[in-house]
Amino acid sequence: MSEKKKNLDKRASYIKGLSDNIVGSAVDIVKVKPTTQQIDELTKEVTERLQYESSSLLNESVTKLHPDSLSEMLPEEKVERNFERFGKNFRYQHMLMFVSIIILIITGMPLKFPEFDLSKFIVIDLLGGLSNSTFIHRIGAVGLIIVGIWHVIYTIGSKVGRRDFFLMVPNLKDAADFMGTMRYYIGKSKHGPKFDRFSFIEKFDYWAVYWGMVIMIGSGAIMWYKELFPKYFYDIGREMHSDEGLLATLSIVIWHFYNVHFNPEVFPMSWTWWHGQLTESEMKHHHPLEYEAIIKKESQEIIEQSDSKKAGDK
Amino acid sequence: MRQLCIIITSIFVILLFSNSDIQALEKCQICHSKKEIHKAEETGRKIPLFIDESIIARSVHNDKDCTDCHADINEIPHTIVKKVNCRRCHYSGNPVGAPDGQMYDQYEHSVHGLAVIAGNKDAPVCQDCHGDHDVYSHKTIESKFYWQNIPKTCGTCHIEIYAIYRESTHGRAVADGIKDAPTCTDCHGEHNIKRHDNDESRVSSFRISETCTECHGTQGVVNKYNIKTDRAATFEHSFHGVGKQMGSKTVANCASCHDYHDIRGEDDPKSSVHPDNIPKTCGKEGCHPGASAEFSSGQQIHINPKSEESGIIYYISKGFLVLTVLVLIGLFAFIIMDLVRRAKNARAKR
Incomplete structure (x- = not known):
């Protein structure tokens, strides 16, 4: 002092x-x-x-x-x-994505667990039957496909998109940061590692969504046009769609919600998705290198x- | 003394034989035991009125008097007899011990009962199925309700269906004496037969899978015959089964693919689920009309992801299970460690 x-x-x-x-x-x-x-x-x-x-x-x-x-x-x-973390384009992608995913989860989960009363309530009473719920599911699917294509174009076509994509590529520092975080958690070091624009946690989130999008859109498309393929394509697609759907839902509800909603630091919600800004202290704390x-x-x-x-x- | 004995015995015998039942039967038989007796209708049709006493003697009603049922007859010769009302005895709490139960209620709400009430003269009443004088115990081979005779009894009216059923797996098994094989009533019910488009019907699109499951489920009898018992469970797991559970009536049920009366094994070339016929079955109007031949031929239809027989599906399912469990353990561990660290930091600050 x-x-x-x-x-x-x-x-x-x-x-x-x-x-x-x-x-x-x-x-x-x-x-x-x-x-x-x-x-x-x-x-x-x-x-x-x-x-x-x-x-x-x-x-x-x-x-x-x-x-x-x-x-x-x-x-x-x-x-x-304030520092701009996410540009307008990126925020709109995220908005369309979460609206689509919420629709997909609400109309998809009941079909994975049809024996539950809540599932029957959602499909039969709330949505008015299977044909309605599958139709709404497809609306959500179109939304998700649009986000997928949009994001690829954004990644290739925009400067920020290209920069961010390369920053997303996992590297050795992420492994070191992971170890550093573990050491910090168990009390072996006083500070966590210093992150750049994307921490290994955010990279994991991003690539998990990437993997999920590929699996869900791929298997969903096969099921949508099942008549064009041999039936075992449909069977494989359905199994993957069902299993990855659950995995993705759990990841979002547990992991993403913890990071942006239930975490004591941001509870009840981080508003970055809306205004795209981080304050200077947030920047210094979470992305010091950037x-x-x-x-x-x-x-x-x-x-x-x-x-x-x-x-x-x- | 000897004369007295004879007189007493004679009186006893006369008294014994003057029992009204026998007397009545005898009286009726004065006319109805003649083989040539008949009623001539105005159209010229002859309706035989001969009653074979031995039929009644073998029937469950062998202790009954003619007029117990034909109660409207009180003089000889008589004119037209009314149709017998079985309910005279078969009501609940009847004093003569006639079997009773829900059958009247059920019948009145059944497709047959409703047709009768609506005035359809061809619709069956009790006697059409149970017989009139020949009401035998269902355990006797000549009974209309001896298990092997049921298809024929129903076939009296439903002759086309009977012809199809007789050739089906179930029909042939019944003819071969396999008692576990279903006859008409095993699927359709008995007194409570409903139209197939009625949700309450045992063969409605809504309930038929449950009906089939009674035999083809894990608790079913088909295990004895080396027929797979997971068909119901795999159906429920399939999108068709999920749709059914969600109240959809348009999704395929057991009968949509396997047919209903013409059910045959998959190796039977005439079967709707024979590999050669599956494309046609799947491609039905209203199902998957655009289905390619590859879509439907030569693959497993009933998929059980928990069974190794399902091949790649089994491994995908297992793989995702492992992945999901690992990811969840990882995420939860991370969250808990993060929260613990935050709590410690907060305490240290204070």
Whole structure:
């Protein structure tokens, strides 16, 4: 704490010296009774200098110091900055997907467990019979297929999609992060591993959905057009559809709901699916490597901008 | 003294033989024992009125008097006799010990009873199935209700169905004396026979699988004959079975594929489930009219994913079971560890 204070004091005296310097030169200029134009020029120069000095200060802090100490140095009442985690396109994909999946689960599960009264209630009383429930199931299926195609196009066609797809590819760091998380859970280390944009947990989620989509859409399509195939295709498809349907439902209800609903940190729900934003502290906590990269990039940009501006002025 | 004895014996004998039953039978037999006796209808048709006494003697009603049933006759010669009402004796709580039960109620709500009530003269009443004078115990071979005679009895009216049934697996088994094989009443019921489109009917699309299951289920008798007993369970598991449980009447039931009266084993070329005929059976109008030949031929129809006989389905099912269990264990372990860690952190902060 005292070190932090010392640091801050150092900074403060530095900035004070800087401003004294500026004021001194300003007084020199004022002495020669400037015109309005000269005052304007002076104002511009002072602003630019301040900008440059503060950005280099920021740059210095980020590159030389630990990012945590940067935030500690900043005033605490500062309004938290938001970071966009999911773009609009991606959020719409997710919305269509969960609407489709809810429809599919409601109309699909009763057919896996027909002996339960609740199943009969849903299909017979709520939906008005098997032909209705299978029709609604197919509406959900079309929704899911659209999401699948949409996502593939998004992955190939959009810059963010391509970037995110490559970031999703599992690598050795994920294995290390998994071990690190385990060590953290059993108390062998004080902090969990630092995650980049996608943690191994999120990668698992993503690829689980990928696998589920392939199985469910593939087997569902075979069942939809069963007459075109030998019957054992249908039998295999039905078995897979039924088993993977249960696995996917359980994974969503247990795992995904824990992460975005029932987890004490976000209960009752994380709203990121709606606004796509993460707060700065959430970013720092859950995706520190991505956060550091963003800050580094931004400060670099600021420096480059002011550098080029300076070069232009000269 | 000897004369006295003879007189007393004679009186006793006369008294014995003057028992009204015998007397009445004898009186009726004055006319009805003549083989040529008949009623001539205006159309010229002759209706024989000869009653073979030995038939009555062998029937379950051998201790009954003619007028016990033909109660409307009180003089000889008599004119037209009314149809006998069996309910005279067969009502619940009757004093003569005649069997009774739900059969009248059931009959009145059955397809036959409703037709009779609606005024259909051809619809069967008690006598048409049970016989009139020849009501034998169902254990005697000449009874209309001796198990092997039931198809023939029903076939009196339902002659076309009888002709089909006789050739079916069930019909042939009954003819061969296999007592476990079903006759008409085993599937359709007896007094409570309902139309097949009535949900209450034992052969309705809704209930027929239960009816077949009575024999073809795990508790059924077919095990004795090396016939698979998992057919009902595998049907319930199939999409057709699920649809049935969800109240759909359009999904296939046992009879949709196996036919109803013309049920035959799958090796019988005439069978609807013979490999050569399956495409036609599956491709029925209203079922899978677009079915390819591959869709339906040469494969298992009744699939039991828990049985190794199902081949790849069994392994897929097992594989997914293992995968699901592992994933769930992993996820739950992770969640619990996460919660424990959070709780510890929270305590440490405080």
